[in-house]
Amino acid sequence: MRSLRIFVSILILTIPVLLYAEDRPSPTTYDLQVSIEPVAGTIAVHGTVDVPSSVATAAILKFNLHETMEITKLLIDGKSATFAYAPLEGSFPLPATRGVVVNLPAASAQRMIHMEIAYQGPLMALPEFGASPDMRRSMDDQINSRMVELAFYSSWFPQFAFGLPVKSELTLSLPQKWISICSGKRTEDTIAAGRAITHWSSAKDVDIVILASPDYKLTQLQESGVPVEIYDTQLPEPFIRQDGEQIASVLKLYTAKLGETNVPNGVVRHVYSPKRKGQGRAGFARPGLIVTSEGRTLEGLASDPNFSLFQGVAHEIAHYWWNFGAGQGDWINEAFAEYFSTIAVENLNSESALSAVMADYRKQVSALPPDAPSVSNVQMTDQSSFVIRYYKGSLMLNAIRHAMGDEKFFQACHEFFETYRGKPAGTEEFRSFWKSKLDQAGLIDPWLDSRGGLPPAVNEHAAQR
Numbered sequence: 001m002r003s004l005r006i007f008v009s010i011l012i013l014t015i016p017v018l019l020y021a022e023d024r025p026s027p028t029t030y031d032l033q034v035s036i037e038p039v040a041g042t043i044a045v046h047g048t049v050d051v052p053s054s055v056a057t058a059a060i061l062k063f064n065l066h067e068t069m070e071i072t073k074l075l076i077d078g079k080s081a082t083f084a085y086a087p088l089e090g091s092f093p094l095p096a097t098r099g100v101v102v103n104l105p106a107a108s109a110q111r112m113i114h115m116e117i118a119y120q121g122p123l124m125a126l127p128e129f130g131a132s133p134d135m136r137r138s139m140d141d142q143i144n145s146r147m148v149e150l151a152f153y154s155s156w157f158p159q160f161a162f163g164l165p166v167k168s169e170l171t172l173s174l175p176q177k178w179i180s181i182c183s184g185k186r187t188e189d190t191i192a193a194g195r196a197i198t199h200w201s202s203a204k205d206v207d208i209v210i211l212a213s214p215d216y217k218l219t220q221l222q223e224s225g226v227p228v229e230i231y232d233t234q235l236p237e238p239f240i241r242q243d244g245e246q247i248a249s250v251l252k253l254y255t256a257k258l259g260e261t262n263v264p265n266g267v268v269r270h271v272y273s274p275k276r277k278g279q280g281r282a283g284f285a286r287p288g289l290i291v292t293s294e295g296r297t298l299e300g301l302a303s304d305p306n307f308s309l310f311q312g313v314a315h316e317i318a319h320y321w322w323n324f325g326a327g328q329g330d331w332i333n334e335a336f337a338e339y340f341s342t343i344a345v346e347n348l349n350s351e352s353a354l355s356a357v358m359a360d361y362r363k364q365v366s367a368l369p370p371d372a373p374s375v376s377n378v379q380m381t382d383q384s385s386f387v388i389r390y391y392k393g394s395l396m397l398n399a400i401r402h403a404m405g406d407e408k409f410f411q412a413c414h415e416f417f418e419t420y421r422g423k424p425a426g427t428e429e430f431r432s433f434w435k436s437k438l439d440q441a442g443l444i445d446p447w448l449d450s451r452g453g454l455p456p457a458v459n460e461h462a463a464q465r
């Protein structure tokens with residue numbers, strides 16, 4: 001499982017394709033009409049994309065799109081534009097993606113480039129994560145007669161970079177009786193000519209997610225004032241109820257520590273997508289949404305009736321706040337999400353459960369080879385990247401918390417979140433922010449820059465905690 005977990009961590013990340021010059025980048029804005037034929041496994045999309053002109057270079061606009069999609073129309077600022085397909089650039093594992101290189105018709109001083117586009121084709125059927133040893137050719141996104149799952153990983157929509165702000169309006173057409181859950185909030189739900197038509201609006205996001213199945217059941221819960229919607233096809237009712245209670249308490253805990261974040265419509269939706277395998281732990285999170293493999297959950301329940309996704313779900317909910325680390329700085333998202341999941345364990349589970357979790361992190365970090373990359377250098381594709389980014393990162397935050405005391409630490413976390421939300425941040429932003437907060441500013445560099453396991457200077461100190 002370790003290798004799967006490590007690889008899978010690569011997926012739940014941001015990629016550094018582009019950084020904007022502006023302080024807070026304008027969102028890339030999508031207005032898409034999407035029609036899906038589950039049995040045929042095909043998708044047809046048309047609509048508009050408005051993208052900041054800072055994304056283009058020298059009259060060229062590049063984006064990623066699913067390899068088997070045929071573009072049938074492409075206009076830029078109302079004029080037809082020539083384009084060519086190109087290999088995917090970058091190291092991010094997008095197994096079914098190719099580049100599209102568009103020649104911009106004329107230099108334009110406008111801040112946003114307006115693209116009209118139409119494309120269609122079959123979605124490639126690749127094995128789910130964990131269903132094949134070839135992880136680089138695995139993908140959870142799929143369209144078939146059982147289910148639809150579409151997110152960033154298949155590049156089903158023209159994509160420029162992950163982790164940067166995305167705004168979307170989406171009209172989705174599926175066969176009647178299919179139930180869908182998409183990014184943002186649903187503003188329309190009708191049946192027309194034997195099709196289920198829904199409209200979704202998402203104002204602050206990083207992705208456009210489409211989940212659908214004819215078998216989804218909805219459980220609506222209102223635990224301590226937090227509305228939670230859980231979608232599944234075959235999970236036991238007590239498990240669903242416990243999941244809803246956990247989500248509500250974790251959300252309340254984080255809100256108390258960090259302030260409000262963006263949860264579209266104020267509802268948390270946890271979707272158990274009826275995959276058999278798929279990305280590890282609790283899956284992936286987007287604003288207000290958690291997507292978990294129902295198959296893996298059923299496997300967990302079969303081997304342990306008390307199986308719970310508590311810490312994994314707490315990690316995913318923490319990403320509602322921790323989602324601004326960009327590029328190499330994606331470790332910031334994972335270290336904070338992981339560390340806050342331990343705070344959920346500490347507050348809602350027990351101190352002893354917490355010590356077990358932290359002891360495991362220390363054991364795994366201590367076992368890193370001496371030449372393992374430092375936190376300030378680690379790339380998502382590095383060996384041991386999961387242990388370095390999630391666990392060494394968490395131990396560093398734990399050391400900072402003990403040095404500052406709880407009150408100051410959580411105030412500073414709130415301030416760090418407010419300072420960088422919606423604005424890409426990297427290791428150096430982290431370093432200067434936290435140095436300015438600490439009396440012992442010398443604590444930070446060894447944690448960030450030491451290769452291998454625990455930094456020597458704090459080794460003994462940290463071992464006591």
Ligand SMILES: [Zn+2]
Binds near residue numbers: 012319337
């Ligand atoms: Zn994460």
